[in-house]
Amino acid sequence: MNAYVVGLIVPIVILLFRTSTNRKRRGSPADVGGDPGYAVRNHRFASVISSAWEDVTTLAEMFEHSCRKHHDKLLLGTRELISREMEASSDGRTFEKLHHGDYKWVTYGNVFESVSNFASGLANIGHVREERAAIYAETREEWFIALQACFRRNVTVVTIYASLGEEALCHSLNETEVTTVICGRKELKSLLHISGQLDYVKRVICIDNDVPSDASSAQHGWKLTSFSDVERLGRENPVAADLPLSADVAVIMYTSGSTGLPKGVMMTHGNIVATVSAVMTIIPNLGTNDVYLAYLPMAHILELVAENLLSAVGGSIGYGTPLTLTDTSNKVKKGTKGDATALMPTVMASVPAILDRVRDGVFKKVHAKGGFSKKLFDLAYARRLWAINGSWFGAWGLEKALWNFFVFKKVQAILGGRIRFILCGGAPLAADTQRFINICLGAPISQGYGLTETCAGGAFSDFDDTSVGRVGPPIPCSYIKLVDWPEGGYSSTDLPMPRGEIVIGGSNITLGYFKNDEKTRESYKVDERGIRWFYTGDVGRFHADGVLEIIDRKKDIVKLQHGEYVSLGKVEAALLGSPFVDNIMLYADSFQTYCVALVAVSHSALSEWASKQGISYSDHSELCQKEEAVKEVHASLLTEAKKARLEKFEIPAKVKLLSDPWTPETGLVTGALKIKRDIIRKTFQEELSKLYAK
Numbered sequence: 001m002n003a004y005v006v007g008l009i010v011p012i013v014i015l016l017f018r019t020s021t022n023r024k025r026r027g028s029p030a031d032v033g034g035d036p037g038y039a040v041r042n043h044r045f046a047s048v049i050s051s052a053w054e055d056v057t058t059l060a061e062m063f064e065h066s067c068r069k070h071h072d073k074l075l076l077g078t079r080e081l082i083s084r085e086m087e088a089s090s091d092g093r094t095f096e097k098l099h100h101g102d103y104k105w106v107t108y109g110n111v112f113e114s115v116s117n118f119a120s121g122l123a124n125i126g127h128v129r130e131e132r133a134a135i136y137a138e139t140r141e142e143w144f145i146a147l148q149a150c151f152r153r154n155v156t157v158v159t160i161y162a163s164l165g166e167e168a169l170c171h172s173l174n175e176t177e178v179t180t181v182i183c184g185r186k187e188l189k190s191l192l193h194i195s196g197q198l199d200y201v202k203r204v205i206c207i208d209n210d211v212p213s214d215a216s217s218a219q220h221g222w223k224l225t226s227f228s229d230v231e232r233l234g235r236e237n238p239v240a241a242d243l244p245l246s247a248d249v250a251v252i253m254y255t256s257g258s259t260g261l262p263k264g265v266m267m268t269h270g271n272i273v274a275t276v277s278a279v280m281t282i283i284p285n286l287g288t289n290d291v292y293l294a295y296l297p298m299a300h301i302l303e304l305v306a307e308n309l310l311s312a313v314g315g316s317i318g319y320g321t322p323l324t325l326t327d328t329s330n331k332v333k334k335g336t337k338g339d340a341t342a343l344m345p346t347v348m349a350s351v352p353a354i355l356d357r358v359r360d361g362v363f364k365k366v367h368a369k370g371g372f373s374k375k376l377f378d379l380a381y382a383r384r385l386w387a388i389n390g391s392w393f394g395a396w397g398l399e400k401a402l403w404n405f406f407v408f409k410k411v412q413a414i415l416g417g418r419i420r421f422i423l424c425g426g427a428p429l430a431a432d433t434q435r436f437i438n439i440c441l442g443a444p445i446s447q448g449y450g451l452t453e454t455c456a457g458g459a460f461s462d463f464d465d466t467s468v469g470r471v472g473p474p475i476p477c478s479y480i481k482l483v484d485w486p487e488g489g490y491s492s493t494d495l496p497m498p499r500g501e502i503v504i505g506g507s508n509i510t511l512g513y514f515k516n517d518e519k520t521r522e523s524y525k526v527d528e529r530g531i532r533w534f535y536t537g538d539v540g541r542f543h544a545d546g547v548l549e550i551i552d553r554k555k556d557i558v559k560l561q562h563g564e565y566v567s568l569g570k571v572e573a574a575l576l577g578s579p580f581v582d583n584i585m586l587y588a589d590s591f592q593t594y595c596v597a598l599v600a601v602s603h604s605a606l607s608e609w610a611s612k613q614g615i616s617y618s619d620h621s622e623l624c625q626k627e628e629a630v631k632e633v634h635a636s637l638l639t640e641a642k643k644a645r646l647e648k649f650e651i652p653a654k655v656k657l658l659s660d661p662w663t664p665e666t667g668l669v670t671g672a673l674k675i676k677r678d679i680i681r682k683t684f685q686e687e688l689s690k691l692y693a694k
Contacts, residue, residue: 027473027546030481032505034527037483038498040546042476044281048506049476050270052277057246058269060151062276062312067112070314073288075111076141077103077318079342085333097333103318103343108311111145118149118227119241120234125203125225127155127180129242132252134158134173136191137184139298140319142207142227144307146182147298151269154244158252158264159299161671162187163664170194171261172254173201175515182227184208188215195220205230246270252514253301255452255670264514265452267301274507275450275457276309278477283421283446284463286347288314291418293345295320297671301456302425302448306349318343322354326414328361344416351426352433353583353673355445359436360579362411364604380407384439388466404442411440419443421463425450426672428550428573431468438466447471449550450504453523453534454478457508459548470549478506479531480548482540488557488565490539499541501554505533558588564649566595568677571651574644578636579605583662583669585680586652587688596691597652598684599633600662606633624657633657654691656684 030041041048056062067075080101086094106114127133133155135146150157158176160169162184169190173181177200183191185208191198192215206215207227216224244250250272252264280286292310294317296303310317320339323331327338366377380395380403387394395403404412412419419441424434425448437445449471450458459480461472474480482492482500490499509532512520525533539552556568568586575584575597583600603620609632610623617623624630634655641651662668668680681688 027542027548030479032479032481032527032531033529034481034505034525034531034533035483035503036492037481037500037503038492038542039479039481040474040542040548041479042474043546045476048274048478049277049281050274050507052280057273058151058244058248059250059272059308060148060154060241060243060269062273062308063115063148063151064112066312066314067108070288071107071109073108073314074105074316075108075311076144077105077316077343078141079103079318079320079339083333087333096331098324098331099333099336100324100339100342105316106141108314111148114145114231115148115152116238116241117231117234118145119152120237120239121230121232122149122153122155122180122234123239124233124237125180125223125230127153127203129154131179132156132158132176133180133182134160134176134178135182135299136160136162136169136187137182137207138162138186138321139294139296139303140184140207142182143298144311144317146205146227147304151244151250152241154242154248156249156252158254159304160254161297161299161664163297163671164254164262165667166190166194168254168262170197172264174199176252176264179203180205181222182207185211188212192220195222244269246273249511251304253299253304253452263516263519266511266514267455268511271455271508271510272305272308274477275305275455275475276312278457278475278508279305279309279460280313281476282460282462283347283423286313286315286421290315290347291343291345292317292347292349293320293325293340293343293416294318295322295325295339296349296351300426300672301450301452302349302351302423302672305456306423310347315347318345325354326358340414340416344418346418346420347422348415348419349423349425351673352424352429353427355422355424355433355437356430356576358414359433360602360605362414362436362440363579364608377407381439385435388435388438390466408440408442412442415441421446423448423460425456427674428469430573430577432577434468449548451534451536453510453536454504455508455510457506458502458504458536461547465547467547470543470547472548473546474504474548477508478504480504480540481533482542483535485539485554488539488552488554490552494541497541497543499551500539502536502538502540502548502550503533504536505531509534559590560588560593560595560649564647566650571595571641571646572675574646575637575640575652577640577643578633580609580633580636583673583675585675585677587681587691589692592692594649594653595651596688597637597655598658598680598687599637599655600658600660601633603659606657620659624659630655630657656687656691658684658687 027040028043030039032039082099082101085097087097088094180203182205204222204224249266250269251267254262254264332338383395422445444463446461448460450456457478459471460475481503482498483503484491485501492498492500523535537554540548540550552567553569558566566588571586582602585598588595664671
């Protein structure tokens with residue numbers, strides 16, 4: 001065999017070996033029971049895991065174990081508030097700006113002492129283990145302490161989004177028969193509005209000291225106590241811990257639900273420990289040197305798992321808010337530091353909407369500078385993109401380091417300059433945003449796929465997997481199975497990739513919905529081997545290397561008049577790539593032949609375009625009415641649709657621009673920023689009707 005032939009064969013053999021190894025290393029077929037389908041497990045474990053420790057099966061044990069091991073290490077940090085100031089904008093409106101100082105830290109040992117004291121205080125004010133307590137507050141240090149304290153008394157915690165509407169709040173508290181509510185001053189005001197409708201609340205513990213003067217009135221039927229007084233009472237009158245078992249319900253988590261009233265998901269201690277244990281095995285070198293920035297709602301399972309994970313490995317948790325996240329965030333006083341700059345975290349969790357805003361902000365500044373700076377940035381970005389896509393012609397090694405130092409260092413400084421890992425969940429992450437994080441922040445970003453019903457567990461992309469649009473193999477505590485959905489045309493025997501409804505099984509699958517047996521029976525099944533499965537309603541496919549990709553959702557399918565099926569969520573995910581779109585909802589009427597869309601516009605992008613076009617307007621509401629603006633945004637959507645190779649019938653034929661943002665406070669999106677489709681449809685019913693009437 002001559003050298004030429006060897007030269008051809010050897011690289012091919014190496015490539016085939018690498019491909020084969022890569023296909024085996026992320027997921028492996030699993031032999032499981034239940035409904036027939038294509039099942040996969042994490043290849044590194046012969047079966048699903050339930051705990052990373054031999055002697056730890058509950059969250060109370062996990063926290064105590066970590067506090068003893070890391071007694072003198074810093075655990076919780078909160079920034080000192082120096083001042084609140086009101087600033088006027090160019091249009092005459094005033095906005096609150098916050099001036100925060102440095103982080104003040106508390107050690108593991110001191111936090112454990114506070115947790116133990118608060119747990120004793122709960123017993124002293126009359127709360128018994130058979131009663132449920134609700135935490136209804138923004139993410140903060142006291143939220144974490146209250147949670148762990150309840151666990152030490154084996155008290156089930158009901159978690160409620162701080163942004164939840166009054167009807168849903170009343171429903172959640174009454175359905176779970178909550179007797180003690182732990183809340184902030186702002187949330188206490190909401191409780192006052194519905195106090196007459198609350199059937200079981202006896203005690204309210206306010207985290208803040210400056211409570212409304214009428215909050216303790218006997219007419220509300222509750223006794224008001226401060227957080228610090230409960231802690232003091234417990235310190236003076238200690239009560240022995242009453243620790244839970246693995247099968248005990250730790251949390252009833254009320255999702256902010258995209259349809260109707262929220263449902264309470266019952267999670268056992270074992271469920272959450274399983275997810276924490278699984279994620280510990282797949283984030284590289286996670287440990288005592290890591291600093292986590294906590295700003296997402298802790299009433300969301302992603303944040304609750306993340307904070308318990310960091311405390312389990314000896315990391316530090318610094319608290320912030322979405323409105324003070326960076327130096328240029330809305331509530332940060334000009335010239336002062338945002339949370340990320342002050343904390344300099346190494347690890348973050350995020351939802352796509354927040355990362356999209358970081359990306360858009362950076363690109364906006366780059367385009368505004370123009371000239372040599374823009375050309376240099378574009379060159380650096382292109383060189384690194386080639387490398388991440390596997391090209392030998394991209395920037396590697398020393399060149400990569402130089403680009404990071406001279407070009408991307410300022411971008412990395414936005415989030416503190418030390419980020420080494422980002423976990424993204426809650427919704428699909430746009431490919432452009434994922435690449436932006438890889439290149440500009442120089443850090444791997446792993447997409448996670450899970451639900452409240454699976455304790456956030458499901459799939460988690462490997463840190464070294466640079467592919468886009470996929471969510472990784474099953475995490476070690478889960479099996480994932482694809483079950484046939486004939487109506488949608490998906491089958492687990494499809495080639496080249498099995499497809500079907502995603503069904504997740506394992507030790508992280510929750511018990512079901514509180515006081516809702518019908519919905520529980522619809523979505524949960526236990527097979528002949530005792531494995532508990534949750535039917536997600538999402539549709540996915542497995543790649544050859546065992547990595548899952550989400551491709552559809554059963555509930556979002558609408559059949560148009562001529563028989564075409566439109567996946568609303570899939571189209572929305574594609575159109576979110578438009579720079580003019582802050583949020584979007586596609587709407588399809590089965591009696592029509594085309595789709596329409598409601599677009600909550602990006603004020604900055606639309607204003608910049610209007611300025612370049614010389615278009616005058618008094619406010620954004622007026623700008624959104626202008627025909628030129630509607631045409632420009634629609635053209636941008638068509639561009640994104642073409643990139644995503646959408647069918648003609650999937651592309652919105654008409655759009656309505658909306659100037660007001662969709663936030664959890666408006667009730668149009670959930671705390672995780674997912675759109676509430678039914679509520680948006682009802683809110684803008686007149687606008688949708690006009691789109692079809694034209």
